Amino acid sequence: MTPKPDIFFLPAAGGEQRLCLFHAPAGAPRSKVLYLHPFAEEMNKSRRMAALACRALAQAGHAVLQIDLRGCGDSSADFGDASWADWQADVRLGLAELDRRVAEAPLWLWSLRAGCLLAAADWGRPVNHLFWQPTASGKPALQQFLRLRLAAEMAGGASKGLMEQLKTDLAAGRAVEIAGYRLSAALAAGLDAARLAPGGAPGRVEWLELSTREDASFTPVSEQAVKTWQDAGWAVRPQIVPGPAFWATTEIELAPTLIERTVEALA
Incomplete structure (x- = not known):
């Protein structure tokens, strides 16, 4: 049985704190994963999906850390006080905490929508990416x-x-x-x-987009973005997964197939 997540506040600069949830697997971690949430209200609409996916990944043997960026959720400051540089600093903060808890394991940055723009940077170390519905620009x-x-x-x-x-x-x-x-x-x-441009040493990219159409295909923007990453040497595997745009629906909706494909992608 997968343990319940460890909920804690991570100290940040200026005496602030960032709310974090650490989902530990039952055994030795197969990988360590940092989740970067989407922008503004999309974060709230995605909370349930993120929680279910974290639980599924932990059950599959992955260590997952969620972090509320500055001004978001229950972290310090107001949304209006945050800057893009603050959020980049929070990514580094999350990576350091993940390293402290999990010494040796492949690293994944899992991000949703505009969170993918934040993830796509050179973090000075080998990183793999799990993109959920990435925003190209x-x-x-x-x-x-x-x-x-x-x-x-x-x-x-x-x-x-x-x-x-x-x-x-x-x-x-x-x-x-x-x-x-x-x-x-x-x-x-x-x-x-911000641009969804490859940075750092090439690794793996699991690129998952959702659609409710049976004949769905990638948009030209997504196709060009995938090609850009492939041309930079990254091993990109794009997939279209059946499911609703849960980050934008009026009611809270789920995309269970996306969670299944996510677990398979990191296997």
């Missing part, structure tokens, strides 16, 4: 987030010129309010500049 992700404010204002007939005003405010270093989140200029700039 931060610019459209930021645009999509800003449109949430636009949609809300349209209902009241006050959306004219709003997108330009939001961009002007961010460019001037001012935070903006989007769907209950205060978005800082520093975080917006970091997301806008």
Whole structure:
């Protein structure tokens, strides 16, 4: 039987803390995995799926660490205080904690949506990637987030010129309010500049995307991104998995086949 996760606060810079959950396997770990959650409300919609996948991976023999990034979940600070650099520092913090708990085992960075943009960097060590529905570029992700404010204002007939005003405010270093989140200029700039580009020594990439269509295929953007990683020497295995876009559904939904394929991918 897989032990219950160890829930704890990890000390961070400036006297802050990051909420973490460590899922230990029953025996010696087959690998160690750091999970990087998606952006804003997508994180909350994905909590259940992430928890079930962590449990399944631990049962399959993998050690998994979840970390709430700065300003997210129950970690220190407000969302509006966080920057992309803060989140990169949190990844390093999580990696160090994972190393402390698991000495020798292959390392995987498992990420979802915009979390994949954060994961795709040179961490100065061998890393394998498990991408769930990766976002190829931060610019459209930021645009999509800003449109949430636009949609809300349209209902009241006050959306004219709003997108330009939001961009002007961010460019001037001012935070903006989007769907209950205060978005800082520093975080917006970091997301806008982020690309799903390979970094560091090549390893493995398990690339899993979801679709409810039986005849689904990868978009040209995904195909080009996969090719970019392959051309850089990474062993990429792309798959389309049946299931809903659980990070964006109105009600909490699950994609059990995605969890099954994830466990198989890391086997």
